[in-house]
Structures are given as structure tokens and as C-alpha cells.
Amino acid sequence: MNDIRLQQADVDFLQNAATTEAQHELLASCLGAYADGELPAETHSQIDAHLAGCARCRRELEIHGAVRDRLGKEPVPAASAALRERIASGMHSAPPPVFRESEGVDVAAANRTSRRKWMATGLAIPVVMFSLLVAQSLNTRNKGAPTVAPVAQTNSALLLNNVLADYRRVNAGDLPGRQRDLAAVRAAVPFAFEPLSNPSLRLVNAWTTSLSGEPVAVLAYRWNDRVLYQYFVSEGLLFQSPDIRASIAQQQLVFHKDGEQSLLLWAEPEYGTVLVGEFQPVELADLRAASKDR
Numbered sequence: 001m002n003d004i005r006l007q008q009a010d011v012d013f014l015q016n017a018a019t020t021e022a023q024h025e026l027l028a029s030c031l032g033a034y035a036d037g038e039l040p041a042e043t044h045s046q047i048d049a050h051l052a053g054c055a056r057c058r059r060e061l062e063i064h065g066a067v068r069d070r071l072g073k074e075p076v077p078a079a080s081a082a083l084r085e086r087i088a089s090g091m092h093s094a095p096p097p098v099f100r101e102s103e104g105v106d107v108a109a110a111n112r113t114s115r116r117k118w119m120a121t122g123l124a125i126p127v128v129m130f131s132l133l134v135a136q137s138l139n140t141r142n143k144g145a146p147t148v149a150p151v152a153q154t155n156s157a158l159l160l161n162n163v164l165a166d167y168r169r170v171n172a173g174d175l176p177g178r179q180r181d182l183a184a185v186r187a188a189v190p191f192a193f194e195p196l197s198n199p200s201l202r203l204v205n206a207w208t209t210s211l212s213g214e215p216v217a218v219l220a221y222r223w224n225d226r227v228l229y230q231y232f233v234s235e236g237l238l239f240q241s242p243d244i245r246a247s248i249a250q251q252q253l254v255f256h257k258d259g260e261q262s263l264l265l266w267a268e269p270e271y272g273t274v275l276v277g278e279f280q281p282v283e284l285a286d287l288r289a290a291s292k293d294r
Contacts, residue, residue, distance in 0.1 A: 176205065
């Protein structure tokens with residue numbers, strides 16, 4: 001009888017531990033929205049209580065604030081007239097959105113129902129990855145703090161998801177290519193590009209891959225005894241996602257973070273480039289700002 005009670009106690013302990021970890025993951029996925037004041041009061045209070053006893057989430061919140069503060073001080077170079085013209089042309093060529101009116105909708109009742117359903121899920125928000133879209137206005141009449149907006153994974157983040165998947169595939173095995181292959185890699189893509197120039201970086205490998213059927217150049221650098229990847233993508237891939245198009249049009253940097261990996265995307269006059277590796281977003285932002293090719 002005692003053995004049966006002990007076995008049942010073990011089962012209850014494991015179930016409680018699994019439930020606690022699941023609740024932690026759900027609350028942790030909302031930290032970005034919490035930091036930006038985007039959650040309802042009830043949810044905000046739940047995360048307040050969670051943070052009081054969770055050092056790991058407090059650390060993530062500190063990192064979020066550090067990234068926002070650092071990027072607020074980073075000068076963003078003005079886009080060339082040719083780039084702005086191409087962006088505007090691409091956006092104007094997209095079909096206009098179609099809006100349909102709904103008749104007889106009780107907006108207040110719909111909002112109450114939606115809120116009850118949202119809270120009933122216990123914060124079960126299907127967030128797998130999130131991006132930080134960070135922008136700083138170049139208008140000297142409006143030099144406020146940058147806008148930070150976490151974005152759930154959608155089709156509009158397809159480019160970043162594809163880059164991350166390719167990075168993980170390559171990083172799991174031996175690196176392809178060689179440093180001396182750089183000239184051949186340049187010739188394989190329809191745009192001219194230069195590696196990052198920084199005393200702390202050393203180019204170790206260069207190769208090509210394919211994303212969504214288009215050729216992509218990839219460079220691997222040694223940086224602080226870790227490997228940093230840089231992807232060079234065509235304008236066709238860069239402007240494929242509407243969220244990325246809108247961010248570039250507003251001269252924004254695009255951040256994406258999933259687990260230990262972070263990505264930083266920005267536009268160059270003839271292509272787009274993405275840094276990816278096991279670094280914090282603020283490290284990638286500092287490297288970009290300090291690189292001589294900027």
C-alpha cells in the first residue's frame with residue numbers, strides 16, 4: 001500500500017512540474033508585450049507576480065530593455081534616393097487591400113466575447129518566434145525613442161525563418177566553402193557585395209545556398225571565438241514580406257530572436273543582408289554600427 005502511495009506521489013510531482021514549466025513558457029512568451037505596455041491589466045498583473053519569483057524572466061526583461069536603450073542611441077544611415085524609389089515602386093505595385101463592411105455587428109459584445117476567449121486559454125498565445133522591429137526616425141524634428149514592437153511568427157517573416165532554418169542546418173555539420181572561394185561566391189549572385197570590415201572579425205568561409213529558389217551568398221566569420229554568419233539576399237527576397245517592406249520604408253532595422261539565436265536584417269542599396277548567430281541582439285547592433293563598411 002505504501003509503495004502505491006509513493007508511486008502516486010511521484011506521478012503527481014511530475015505532473016505538477018510539467019504544468020509549472022508550461023505556465024512559465026506561456027508567460028515568458030509575453031515578456032516583450034509586457035515591457036512595451038501592450039497587455040491588458042489582468043495579464044500584466046499575472047506577469048508581475050511571475051517575475052517576482054523567476055530570475056530567468058527578470059534577466060530576459062533586462063536584456064529587452066538594454067536592446068531598446070542601445071538601439072535608441074544608434075545612428076541610422078539615410079537610405080539612398082535610388083533605394084527609396086525602388087521601395088516606393090514595389091509598394092505601389094502591390095494590389096490595394098479590399099475592405100468589406102459587416103452589418104449588424106455588436107462591437108461591444110464581440111469585444112467582450114473575444115476577451116473572455118483570450119483569457120480562458122490561460123495566455124496560450126501561439127508564439128514560436130518573435131521579431132523586434134526597431135526604428136529611429138531620421139527626421140531632425142522628431143528624435144524620439146525608437147519604436148519596439150514584438151511580432152508573432154507569420155508568413156511575413158518567411159525570409160527570416162528560412163535564413164534561420166538554413167543556418168541551423170549548416171551549423172549542425174562541417175562548414176561548406178573556403179575563404180578563397182569569395183570571388184566565386186560574388187560571381188554567383190546578381191549583385192555586388194562586400195564582407196563586413198571590422199578588426200574583431202575574420203572571414204573563414206564563403207559559399208552559396210538557395211532560399212525560395214533564389215541564390216544567396218553566405219559568409220562565416222570568426223568573432224570572439226564564435227562563428228557569425230552573414231547572408232546576402234536579393235531585393236526580390238528582401239521585399240517579399242509586407243512587414244519587412246514597411247520596416248525598410250521607415251528606415252527600420254529588423255530583429256528576430258528564437259532561443260539562443262538572434263538575427264539582424266537591414267537593406268543595402270542593391271540587396272539585403274542578415275546577420276545570424278548565437279549572440280544577443282545588442283551585440284549584432286553594436287557590430288553593425290562599428291563596421292567600417294557602414
